Amino acid sequence: MHDIRQIRENPAAFDAGLARRGVAPVSASLVALDEQRRAVATRMQEGQNRRNEASKAIGKAMGSGDTATAEALKAEVATLKDTLPALEAEEKELSAQLLDALAGLPNIPVDEVPDGEDESQNVEVTRWGAPREFTFTPKEHADLGPVLGLDFETGAKLSGARFTFLKGQMARLHRALAQFMLDTQTATNGYMECAVPLLVKDDAVYGTGQLPKFSEDLFRTTDGRWLIPTAEVSLTNAVSGDILDPAQLPLRMTALTPCFRSEAGAAGRDTRGFIRQHQFEKVELVTIAKPEESEAEHERMVAAAESILQALELPYRKVLLCAGDMGATARKTFDLEVWLPGQQAYREISSISNCGDYQARRMNARYKPEGSKKTEFVHTLNGSGLAVGRTLVAVLENYQQEDGSVLVPDALKPWMGGIEKLEVPA
Structure with a gap:
């Protein structure tokens, strides 16, 4: 706003x-x-x-x-x-x-955001890690995963396209990734864990900017509530209508939730595999900050997301989005793109945005600076830390072996109950 x-x-x-x-x-x-x-x-x-x-x-x-x-x-x-x-x-x-x-108007980009119309004009900032050299032709996850428990057919049978049924060791790996991410963001990176509603009212999706323009990308229940597209909606709106004590800021929150998106604007994109689903899990990061803190908090949030990729030893690059490729609520966005050897491409795995006071005005979320009689709007920031399904895809493709098995990254082993390799059943 x-x-x-x-x-x-x-x-x-x-x-x-x-x-x-x-x-x-x-x-x-x-x-x-x-x-x-x-x-x-x-x-x-x-x-x-x-x-x-x-x-x-x-x-x-x-x-x-x-x-x-x-x-x-x-x-x-x-x-x-x-x-x-x-x-x-x-x-x-x-x-x-x-x-x-x-x-109905998008946020204004800050000066350092590059001009451009689409993702082709985004600017690479840094790269981390070197892509692994394979002695065989690496497979895409959609070809590698089904025999290991990534069951696209059952998901489609139950719910239609863009739904997947995970079984056995694959389900265990997915759960391990989610718990590893959540534990890292709380214990190491200092975000407060929250368990949030998955169904929200109109005011909540309006506050974070999904309404009125992007309702077609959401799922709505028969009683008029909305399924959250990301925990950003629930976490950010936790302070809607509030006047916060400056001592509370910055307020850093995280939640692991299912996310639901109709993907109306993504027809024909990533229809194969586990990249773009109607239902997926994500560890979301949200920070509520004073205006003078928000730029530093943005960098901190990016580093928190990067820490997951680095711990899993997944090569990635950090990209500054151009003005035409940012989400409507953002004034500055970094994407983290993980290397997928099966696709021979970097693909987005996290998007981390500083929204300034744009969402706060919609939510009427304010704080009272020390010594001031007037209130000011807070700044809000959000990002993925990380998208669990896309991280699963990255692990499958980067840790695959020639015999079709997949090694478990060392960082995940404490959450895998002794499983060190996903193996093709005999």
């Missing part, structure tokens, strides 16, 4: 920021709508003030015996009582139009 006051003060800068997102100039229409709303609000306030003044004057006129004046004042008050509700309704409607217009 954007601050209309800032748009009024510098409309050219606002339009220039949106232009980097491919959005046409809108400041003039927003300012005009706001001026119309403010004019109606002024008329309404003046009418209310005059009604109160006239009501008091009636008593004085009656007390002095000035019946004519009293009757004239009564007529004026009656007229105001008739006109004020219409002004109130008009002001409410104009406010709703302005709110809807502002809510």
